[in-house]
Amino acid sequence: MSYVPELTDVALEDLKNLIDSLPSSRRRDAIDAVEAALTKLAANPGLAQREHLGRPSYRFGFAAGGVTYHWGCTFKISEDESRIVITHLFRTAL
Amino acid sequence: MFAVSRNAQVLRYLLDADARVGRTKLAKYAYLADLEAWKYLGRPISEFRYIFDRHGPFDATAFFAATEELQQAGLATESQVAIGSYVEHKLEPTSRALEYDFSVAEARVLDYVVKTYLSTNARELCEEIVYKTEPMLKAKPGMLLAMSQMNRKPGDRLGFSLDRMLAGEDSAEAGRVHPLRSVADELRTRAH
Numbered sequence: 001m002s003y004v005p006e007l008t009d010v011a012l013e014d015l016k017n018l019i020d021s022l023p024s025s026r027r028r029d030a031i032d033a034v035e036a037a038l039t040k041l042a043a044n045p046g047l048a049q050r051e052h053l054g055r056p057s058y059r060f061g062f063a064a065g066g067v068t069y070h071w072g073c074t075f076k077i078s079e080d081e082s083r084i085v086i087t088h089l090f091r092t093a094l
Numbered sequence: 095m096f097a098v099s100r101n102a103q104v105l106r107y108l109l110d111a112d113a114r115v116g117r118t119k120l121a122k123y124a125y126l127a128d129l130e131a132w133k134y135l136g137r138p139i140s141e142f143r144y145i146f147d148r149h150g151p152f153d154a155t156a157f158f159a160a161t162e163e164l165q166q167a168g169l170a171t172e173s174q175v176a177i178g179s180y181v182e183h184k185l186e187p188t189s190r191a192l193e194y195d196f197s198v199a200e201a202r203v204l205d206y207v208v209k210t211y212l213s214t215n216a217r218e219l220c221e222e223i224v225y226k227t228e229p230m231l232k233a234k235p236g237m238l239l240a241m242s243q244m245n246r247k248p249g250d251r252l253g254f255s256l257d258r259m260l261a262g263e264d265s266a267e268a269g270r271v272h273p274l275r276s277v278a279d280e281l282r283t284r285a286h
Contacts (some may be wrong), residue, residue, distance in 0.1 A: 005274035008265035011256055012272055018252055027285040035278040042274075052132065052259060053206040057229060074259050074268055087262030087272055091252040 003077065005042040011073065013075035014089035016073060026064035033062030034089075038073070042084045045077065059092050098167060101160035104140040104204070106169050109187040111208040117161070117183045118149060119216040122224050125151045127245050129227055131200065132244040134256040139200045144239040150224050151239055161185060191231045199256050 007015065021026050037060035041047055048056040052074055059072040060085065072092040076085050098106070108123045109115065109195075115123070128138040144151040164170035168190050175182045194201070213218055224230065229239040265271070 006271040007274060007277050008262045009270040009272070010262035010265050012264075012277055014252075014258065015277065016281070019285070024285070028282060031278055031281045031285060032203055035274060038274055052211060052254060052256070053134070053202060055259065069166060070209075073255070075260070076263065078266075082270075085266045087266055088255070088259040090254040090258075092254070 001081075003042045003045065005038050005086065005091075006083050007086045011086040011089050014042060015062075018089060018091065022064065022069075026067065030062065030066035033060075033064065034071070034085065035071070039072075042082060045075075045084060048075070055087075071085065095157075098197075099138050099160060099163060099191060101156055102167070102169070103196070104193065105157075105160050105185075106149075106164055106187060106192055107194055107196070107204050108165075108208060108218060109170055109185055109200070111205065112212055112255070114184050114186050116216055117157075117185065120185060120218070121152055121157055121210075122219050123211065125224060126211065126227075127204050128205060128241060129244055130203045132241050133198055133246050133286075134203070134254075136245050138241060139157055139196065139203065144229070144241060146230065146235050146239060147232040148235050151227075152219050152232060167264065198260055199218070202256075202260060226256065239263040 020031055022030055041058050045056065048058045051057050052070055053075045056076070057072055057074045059070065061070045070092045071089060073086045073089045075087055077083070078085060102239055104127070105120060108120055112123070124140055124142060125144055128140055128142065128144070131139045142153040142156050144153055147154065149234060161170070161172065163174060168188055170188060171186050173184050173186070175184055196204070202224055204229070211223065228244060229241055232243070233239050
């Protein structure tokens with residue numbers, strides 16, 4: 001079952017801050033990669049693990065400008081089970 | 095309004111979430127909550143100073159002072175229940191209300207610990223969870239546990255933040271959400 005992916009305004013701000021932290025030449029690739037990773041998660045939330053006070057979370061890596069980045073997110077499934085809502089996006093260690 | 099110590103507040107909050115819990119499990123709840131708080135907030139919730147005691151991490155003096163304080167203030171009662179040859183000391187919250195001074199994040203940590211271990215009995219909680227925590231594995235009997243070693247709060251301002259995750263959950267509840275597709279399109283436009 002695939003869910004419609006959404007970001008809270010907090011996660012949106014997180015994403016903007018993460019993107020802005022990158023050199024401008026890598027931002028476009030990073031946006032594409034995040035969109036792809038979160039779309040993949042929305043298609044299969046079973047990819048997540050439980051951490052951060054038991055919340056489902058998902059870590060993903062991507063390359064931009066020849067550099068590999070590791071980011072993660074926490075999320076929840078909407079009550080009507082139609083949407084996956086990203087609550088927080090953050091940089092992770094390997 | 096009357097003043098109640100931080101330790102007594104922690105115990106009463108845990109009792110509200112799991113009434114009639116035994117002393118042992120109550121003490122372990124507090125320890126596990128402090129462990130999670132160190133991990134995500136970089137500080138404990140209570141003021142207990144845990145020692146590798148005969149029955150695991152425990153600050154006997156402060157714990158008994160807090161339970162006594164709760165009883166003196168009419169915030170909890172204690173009873174003894176015989177379980178075979180063993181006497182269990184059960185604590186129970188009274189109906190007297192208490193205003194807590196916890197932050198949202200601290201309250202969520204306490205909630206998480208009780209919710210996670212509510213159905214685990216005291217022995218399992220000790221043997222399967224508490225004794226296997228990092229500070230216990232690194233300590234020796236009688237030693238003060240190095241709880242601050244659990245501090246994984248990132249110095250990275252873009253790293254995981256419990257406060258931001260909780261704020262994000264509140265946003266989700268309030269319906270402050272944006273479709274990923276439009277977010278990505280907007281950011282791509284900005285990136286040009």
